[in-house]
Amino acid sequence: MRYILASLLAALVFAMPANAQTLDRFDADNVGAILSSYGLAFGVTEDNRGFPAIQIARTQEGGTFAATTTNILFYGCDASGCKDITLHSWFEPPTRVSSLTVNEWNDIFRQSRNWSRAFLDEEGEPMLTQNINAEGSIGAEAVAILIFSYLQEAQDFGQLIGLGATE
Numbered sequence: 001m002r003y004i005l006a007s008l009l010a011a012l013v014f015a016m017p018a019n020a021q022t023l024d025r026f027d028a029d030n031v032g033a034i035l036s037s038y039g040l041a042f043g044v045t046e047d048n049r050g051f052p053a054i055q056i057a058r059t060q061e062g063g064t065f066a067a068t069t070t071n072i073l074f075y076g077c078d079a080s081g082c083k084d085i086t087l088h089s090w091f092e093p094p095t096r097v098s099s100l101t102v103n104e105w106n107d108i109f110r111q112s113r114n115w116s117r118a119f120l121d122e123e124g125e126p127m128l129t130q131n132i133n134a135e136g137s138i139g140a141e142a143v144a145i146l147i148f149s150y151l152q153e154a155q156d157f158g159q160l161i162g163l164g165a166t167e
Contacts, residue, residue: 021140025081026074026132028052034144051077056151065151066158067128068092072147083135087147089128089154090121093161097126105157115146116153128157 023030028044031054035042041057054072058065067089076083091097097120105118116130130150132143 022137023134023140023143024137025083026085026134027081028054028074030081030140031072031085031143034140034147038144038148047073049077051075051082065089066091066155066163070151070154081134083133085132087128087130087132087150089157091126091128091158091161091163093126093158093163095162096124097161101161102126105160116150116157118157126157126161128154 031052032042032044035054035056039060041060043055043057045053045055047053051074053074056065056070056072058068058070068091070087070089073086073088074082074084075086099120102118102120116128119127119129121127128150130146130153132138132146
């Protein structure tokens with residue numbers, strides 16, 4: 001899986017067109033198109049507010065993601081789209097994850113990671129999140145790079161909490 005994600009990220013960097021599309025709002029169509037263009041399977045639903053929600057399939061060609069569930073949730077939505085998306089991944093490790101392990105991940109974040117943050121949810125289960133904002137516009141390629149970087153970090157976090165390699 002690490003090889004697949006790294007290959008997708010490399011393809012994104014080297015395949016960027018000169019007149020790249022920019023997004024000033026997110027919707028299920030433009031985020032879904034990014035996921036589809038790189039072969040990720042997903043489903044689209046709505047959350048309890050009527051905002052779009054995308055669930056990325058756990059099993060993909062070539063491997064399984066470490067996270068039990070990975071969703072892309074939309075925030076700040078109106079008729080023209082949504083200002084923010086947040087990627088959320090939940091994990092079911094073989095043993096309970098301590099807050100020290102979560103803090104270790106977040107210390108790594110402060111030192112060398114730019115995007116994801118780890119938490120323990122209300123039930124004490126580990127989760128990883130990352131926000132992407134379209135305020136002022138963002139290139140579609142940048143969104144793709146952020147999503148795929150996040151998926152790689154979710155794999156790394158899975159290994160840290162004892163899920164091992166999922167390739």
